[in-house]
Amino acid sequence: GAGVSQSPRYKVAKRGQDVALRCDPISGHVSLFWYQQALGQGPEFLTYFQNEAQLDKSGLPSDRFFAERPEGSVSTLKIQRTQQEDSAVYLCASSGRQGVIGGYTFGSGTRLTVV
């Protein structure tokens, strides 16, 4: 597609519920990234894929967070047993072969509210 698409746009979850957030990157982009943006803060890195390989997951805050990209295109970020501190906007970005220097294309994000 023309841009990075994320769904749902908004998600309200009850504490303890599992959620799955979807990212459709730009077609052909090999690199895909997930960031977490708390209210009033800058985005913080969660994890990075190159094709289907998860090369860096150092930013995932706990083992309740899990990301996958099984066919090297669409990615899903799953959060198990959601907690209130998980409330944030989750951003997905993709980049082509130029990598970070070429700049990422960010999606509009999924706003997760845990109640």
Add this chain to the structure above:
Amino acid sequence: GNSVTQMEGPVTLSEEAFLTINCTYTATGYPSLFWYVQYPGEGLQLLLKATKADDKGSNKGFEATYRKETTSFHLEKGSVQVSDSAVYFCALSATGGQNFVFGPGTRLSVLP
């Protein structure tokens, strides 16, 4: 570790005023530096970048110069417009890195 510090907002200016948003960084090696902008309801967009010391990035009338001696990358624009109202994020990418470290963002409001 690597980090980015930005001036606190919100910044409120009148149209055609001069804009400066300060950004300083801490990083080992030679990071690349970026400014991203987030308009209301939209995703982050790359505004400009600089990949080595003394480089100047520019776009849409905005400029920033990579100053290694002061570890800074301040954003400037000579004459802001109402349409520049947004949140501006300074970011770095470490040498050989693939991800960004973002500052906390500075909200700019431009009044007509």
